Amino acid sequence: MTRPAACLFDLDGLLLDTEPLHARAWRLAARQFGRELSDAELLQLRGRRRLDCAAQVQEWIQAQHGRAPGVQELLAVRQPIAEALLVRAPAIEGAPELLRRCRELAIPMALVTSSARPSVELKSAPHPWLQLLSVRVHGDDPQLEAGKPSPDPFLLAAERLGVSPERCWAFEDSPAGATAAAAAGCLVHVLLSPESDGAPFPTGSLRLRSLREVELG
Secondary structure, eight states: OOOOSEEEEOOBTTTBOOHHHHHHHHHHHHHTTTOOOOHHHHHHHTTSOHHHHHHHHHHHHHHHHSOOOOHHHHHHHHHHHHHHHHTTOOBOTTHHHHHHHHHHTTOOEEEEOSSOHHHHHHHHTTOGGGGGOOSEEOTTOTTOSSOTTSSHHHHHHHHHHTSOGGGEEEEEOSHHHHHHHHHHTOEEEEEOOTTTTTSOOOTTOEEESOGGGOOOO
């Protein structure tokens, strides 16, 4: 396989093992408003921006109870829970080594995450190897018109790296993120988890059980 012109990396669930923590935070927050989120619903939230997730959870609460908290009210409950959990998130196996291998091969890299910049800084603090990703697209990026599953985050990352998205490899773990990367024209690598194994990923996605399986050439 031809070496990529650049590698575009998601963060949550791909480089850091945060997805179970995000899911727990949404579940606990929704529970305070009388709505128990299912595993399938939590999977739908993966890879999406915080405000988009909050709007979706609000809609689910509304459908069950006929009323729902405002988005900011919901986030006021959820954010302290999430922040307390996320500072403990470990690295995904093989993630630091994969980024270092890209650097050794002089392959440009970018972080493409739905998380806002302050959240990324919080989660990244215990992981100095993430500083290898100096080019970043955050969920609250002022140049970002729409978040995942829109292709916009990956198109913006490719533009900042000065490469064609069709020559990029994108690494994702969520259906929303993989859909965004595929729509941008990237070759999509999906890191599977027990929760996402049967999820509908774009046709042509390369499925990984471990980041150690990635061969950069």
